[in-house]
Amino acid sequence: MTSSDYWDAEMARRYDEGSAAMFAPEVLEPVVDTLAELAGDGAALEFAIGTGRVGIPLLERGVRVHGIELSQPMVDQLREKVDATHLPVTTGDMATTVVDGEFSLVYLVFNSIGNLRTQEEQVTCFRNAARHLAPGGRFVIELWVPGIRRMPPGQNAVPFNVDDRHLGFDTYDVVTQQGTSHHYFRNDDGSVGYGASNFRYIWPAECDLMAQLAGLEFESRAADWHGTPFMADSESHVSVWRKPVDAALPQTERPQRP
Ligand SMILES: C[S@@+](CC[C@H](N)C(=O)[O-])C[C@H]1O[C@@H](n2cnc3c(N)ncnc32)[C@H](O)[C@@H]1O
Incomplete structure (x- = not known):
């Protein structure tokens, strides 16, 4: 059971047209460039993959991509563009759904963490990202700064x-x-x-705490996909946390951190 709104067939049908600006090459290319670099030779897992706006061009860049998506109608739209052999998608809640495999990158873009409307679920989502990451792998979130x-x-x-x-x-x-x-x-x-559509808004600092609870270490925060420094008036952030390289070691064998 999730607190997220369910994106129905009508919303799914209108999604690509309604978000046309987000499909523009000048918007999408820096996203895909950044994610491809972070994935390296490994595979990527997109939480809330939607109709494949980011997942499909990332796949076309040569990265193996797997998606998790709550809404079957959104997956149906994605399936009009790419088959399950090339881009497998597991239907379910990104906070709790587990897929096979280990990933060098898990990412959750376009403010979609906010679709989980309780703090508990958002923390669980960070934990779910961490469990899918290989040691040294990264979790990336793109999120707006609440406009309050x-x-x-x-x-x-x-x-x-x-x-x-x-x-x-x-x-x-x-x-x-x-x-x-x-x-x-x-x-x-x-x-x-x-x-x-309903959401729970969070500040960057709350994201960092959620990452910490999930055993991830802060790596970087920019205001956008071009790497613009994150400042007091930034309206969005692209944040990266890393699973410690020694996370595969038993707790007793890990170097102590201050
Ligand atoms: C703004 S769209 C983003 C889709 C895609 N990532 C993109 O960038 O175009 C938000 C997506 O989150 C999905 N979603 C909402 N709550 C979810 C949940 N708990 N688990 C998985 N997907 C969820 C919605 O169905 C929708 O496809």
């Missing part, structure tokens, strides 16, 4: 897109760290559609 500094006292909503086709805004509950993204779309016939 943009809210004056008494306000609970922040717009993230306003144009004549789409109005999108997030509402936040700063007590529970729960949020909802609201989308109003104007259709060609003038009618208006509405969709919403």
Whole structure:
């Protein structure tokens, strides 16, 4: 059982078109470059692989990729592009689903850790990433920094897109760290559609603590896939944690860390 919203067939059908900007080569290429370099000669596991936006070009770059995805309709969309022999996907919850094999890279992009809406599940997800990693392997997360500094006292909503086709805004509950993204779309016939998705927001420091609980060591944090330094006003981060190289040794044989 997961707290995540389920992405249904209609959401899956609209996903690639609705996220077209995220498929643009100038957006995707630095993501794939970075992930391919981190995977090296090993295999990669994508949590919440969706319709294969990142997994498929990474596969085309020569990296063996396996996916975990909760939504069967999203997997069905992916299957229109690539078969299971080339890109196997296990349907299930990324916090708990275990697949065969050992990976040099586990990655979870496009803010998708937030789909798990409890702290406990998010910690379990970090632990699940760690269990799939070979010693020395890396877990990478791409996540936005919660936009709550943009809210004056008494306000609970922040717009993230306003144009004549789409109005999108997030509402936040700063007590529970729960949020909802609201989308109003104007259709060609003038009618208006509405969709919403729920998330639990986390700060980079909370991610680091989750990684630590999972036995991973902090390696790097940038503001984006180009390696721009992460600063006070950065709106997103790409963070990398590493499973210790000596993680395969029994506890008693590992060098002591301060
Ligand atoms: C924003 S999409 C990202 C898809 C893909 N990684 C990409 O970058 O385009 C979020 C995905 O997370 C999936 N998802 C949500 N909760 C999940 C969970 N608990 N376990 C696995 N997948 C989940 C959704 O079904 C959806 O496909």
